[in-house]
Amino acid sequence: xxxxxELSAAAKNVAVTAQQSAGIDPxxxxxxxxALACFVxxxxxxxxxxxxxxxxxxxxxxxxxxxxxxxxxxxGLAGFSFAKVMGFIAIALAAVNIFGGFxxxxxxxxxxxxKVPAAKAIAGAKP
Numbered sequence: 832x833x834x835x836x837e838l839s840a841a842a843k844n845v846a847v848t849a850q851q852s853a854g855i856d857p858x859x860x861x862x863x864x865x866a867l868a869c870f871v872x873x874x875x876x877x878x879x880x881x882x883x884x885x886x887x888x889x890x891x892x893x894x895x896x897x898x899x900x901x902x903x904x905x906x907g908l909a910g911f912s913f914a915k916v917m918g919f920i921a922i923a924l925a926a927v928n929i930f931g932g933f934x935x936x937x938x939x940x941x942x943x944x945x946k947v948p949a950a951k952a953i954a955g956a957k958p
Contacts, residue, residue: 835875842867885939892932899925 846864879887902925906918 832878835871835878838871838874842871885936888932888936888939892929892936895925895929895932899929 845867846860876887899922902918902921904918905914906922908915908918
């Protein structure tokens with residue numbers, strides 16, 4: 832966790848310095864922030880203990896639900912535009928991500944359920 836905080840502080844310093852310096856193209860600045868966010872996210876998720884993977888999946892599903900709200904707003908624009916097409920694609924991909932996340936979370940929680948021995952399962956079955 833300490834490493835993630837250090838990386839986050841370093842990324843913030845780099846982003847602020849890049850923003851304050853003159854002549855930075857906004858696209859380059861945005862790509863820099865995106866790349867740094869990818870590195871920070873990787874290190875944060877890598878340090879999560881296996882017992883906390885289910886809550887982590889729940890949080891990523893919540894983030895995807897926020898993304899789908901933004902996609903609905905972009906896709907709901909009047910007329911036919913590039914934003915509407917991209918909004919529709921974002922809705923489809925976010926929906927797949929959300930439902931897939933719920934399925935993975937359900938399977939992960941299923942691993943923690945106690946298994947019924949085969950003898951008890953057969954004895955408890957109705958003829």
